[in-house]
Amino acid sequence: MADDRIGPALTAPLASLGLVLDDLTVVPAGRRRVVRVLVDRDLSGLAPDDTDSPVAPLTLDEVADATRVVGAVLDGEYDGPGAAGDGVDLMGSQPYTLEVSSPGLDRPLRGARAFRRNVGRLVALTLADGSSLTARVLSVTGGGDDARAQVEVPGTKKTPATRHEVALADVTSARVQVEFTRPGDAGAPYGPDGPDGQDEQDEQDDEKEDDGGH
Incomplete structure (x- = not known):
């Protein structure tokens, strides 16, 4: 064909x-x-x-x-x-x-390349054990089944930011979240449709x- x-x-x-x-x-x-x-x-x-x-x-x-x-x-x-x-x-x-x-932005993230492309963005993750978190992707290492992402859950007035290492093989769902502003960035480089x-x-x-x- x-x-x-x-x-x-x-x-x-x-x-x-x-x-x-x-x-x-x-x-x-x-x-x-x-x-x-x-x-x-x-x-x-x-x-x-x-x-x-x-x-x-x-x-x-x-x-x-x-x-x-x-x-x-x-x-x-x-x-x-x-x-x-x-x-x-x-x-x-x-x-x-x-x-x-x-x-x-509505396309699910799958694999190391998709996560690497979205370093700096806030992503909603669901893991194989049923847990979920919304965190900013800080870095991505490795590839294939060994790929891992360092992510940071944003802090609040009452709780500090926390960092986690996530094995991408354990991620069952991942979607970029819309941000009108990004904390600490004057000029809001991430508009309602993301940096793109x-x-x-x-x-x-x-x-x-x-x-x-x-």
Whole structure:
């Protein structure tokens, strides 16, 4: 199926933009198909001992660049870095709508990369033993089943902040919490949609009409 080839075909072109493919779905919508692509920043360039530096959110321009590259790959017209020989039209003659965006705040965090990307953010965690806590992610170490996060539960007027180490393998649910302000930060860099602002919610939609050559 063409769908099975889309993910591998996007890997190298997105890498040339410093991005990775986070998720891909292709669903029918009447006579069309909707191709939804989530892209995220590639963290492979971080130093091995860099466990806690902030990761910049994707900008609208970066999402727009990703949209152009993904569309060109799907239509067999991409000839930039990471191009794989002769272009192949992966979508065929059936028209489609392309939606490219970055992961939104409502997307559950899964795995070390997702937690590393959200260092500095407040996250609601549910653990395998049934306990839960809302804490700020301070750092992430390791990978796979050995990944661990250092988190801090914010203090109150009556209780001090407390730090915990959480094995990510024990996390059954994790979601970023909306913060209008971040304690101690003048200027409130985290708006109601997180540090990404509207960038995470905005999508670059590319309508592909069946005009004989997309």
